[in-house]
Every structure is written in structure tokens, then in C-alpha cells.
Amino acid sequence: MSSSQQSEPPRPSSHTAPESPNGAEGPQPSRTQVIRVPRLALLGVGLLLFGTGLTAASWPVAMGWLLTLPIVAGIWVFRVRTVISPEAITARRFVGSDVIAWESVAGLHFPDRRWARVVLTDKSEKSLPLVRFDLLPQLAAASGGRITDPYAAAAAAAEDRDRAEAENAEDDGEQAPKEQ
Numbered sequence: 001m002s003s004s005q006q007s008e009p010p011r012p013s014s015h016t017a018p019e020s021p022n023g024a025e026g027p028q029p030s031r032t033q034v035i036r037v038p039r040l041a042l043l044g045v046g047l048l049l050f051g052t053g054l055t056a057a058s059w060p061v062a063m064g065w066l067l068t069l070p071i072v073a074g075i076w077v078f079r080v081r082t083v084i085s086p087e088a089i090t091a092r093r094f095v096g097s098d099v100i101a102w103e104s105v106a107g108l109h110f111p112d113r114r115w116a117r118v119v120l121t122d123k124s125e126k127s128l129p130l131v132r133f134d135l136l137p138q139l140a141a142a143s144g145g146r147i148t149d150p151y152a153a154a155a156a157a158a159e160d161r162d163r164a165e166a167e168n169a170e171d172d173g174e175q176a177p178k179e180q
Helices: 041-058 060-079 133-143 150-179
Strands: 033-036 081-084 088-092 097-101 105-109 117-120 125-127
Touching: 033 133, 041 060, 081 133, 133 150
Parallel strands: none
Antiparallel strands: 033 081, 081 088, 088 097, 105 117, 117 125
């Protein structure tokens, strides 16, 4: 073959994923998941600052305290997050934070469409800011198998059911000609 017909591997680009995530070469992808408020929320903080700034400027003595609202909202956007790593769960709230080791985790609880709560081995619960049920696949990937992914389990069960139905249909197809 001539060299013009030989295939060449694509050149690495900033738009392509790192090669060989199985660890053969290159850096390993991080399994740590950070769940935080999107930075686009700062746009809302800016609008809140604009609205409260106009009100405070029109009557500073009585309405000046309104300028604390966008400051509090901005701190909340930057501070609140849940970090899930193979070592521990870190829950940062507006005031305070908790580091929860995996050894003390008994399970997760999702009460009434609110943020998740981690159930500890001593039967107490702690909230996980911003963690919702739809983020369970990310949590499962970062936990190293300590949290199961219900979506993957449902997909595997459906695949097993489809495979069993196909085998039953195949068995029925083989048995029908024998009976005739």
C-alpha cells in the first residue's frame, strides 16, 4: 500500500477526550463529582443587585439594607456544594460544612422532592445540598460502587427481560415445528 492510503491516527486536539481512560497511559480521569449551583445564577444575583440598588439609591436611609440581599445570594452561589469522592462526601452549606466518611454511610434518602439526605449508621441524617434523584448516576460513578445507579439497574433488568423473551420466542419457534 502506498502511504497515502494508510490510515493515520487522528492528531490530538483540545476538543477530544483523553486517550485510554483504562490507565494504560495518560492521566486518569477524576472520579470526584462536584455538585454546585451553576455559575449562570450569578446573572440573577446581578439583576437582584440592580433592582435593590435602584431602590436603595432612591431612599438610602430606609432601603439601604436591601443591598445585603444580593451579597447573601452571591455568597450562597459560591459556597453551597456537595463533593463526592471515593474517600468521603463533603457537604458545604451557607454556614458550616460536614465531611462524611463512607464507612459511616448507611444509605440515601430523598424526602418529598427535596435535596437528598444521607443516612448514617447511627440512624441520624444529614442533608446533601443540591443533590437530587436525577444525579444518582454521577453519585454512583464517584462513590466507587458504594451507591447503586437505579437507572443502570433498570436498564440491565430490561435487557435481561428482553433477552429472556427472545430466548422464549426462539424456544417456542423450535418446538412448534416438532409438534406438527
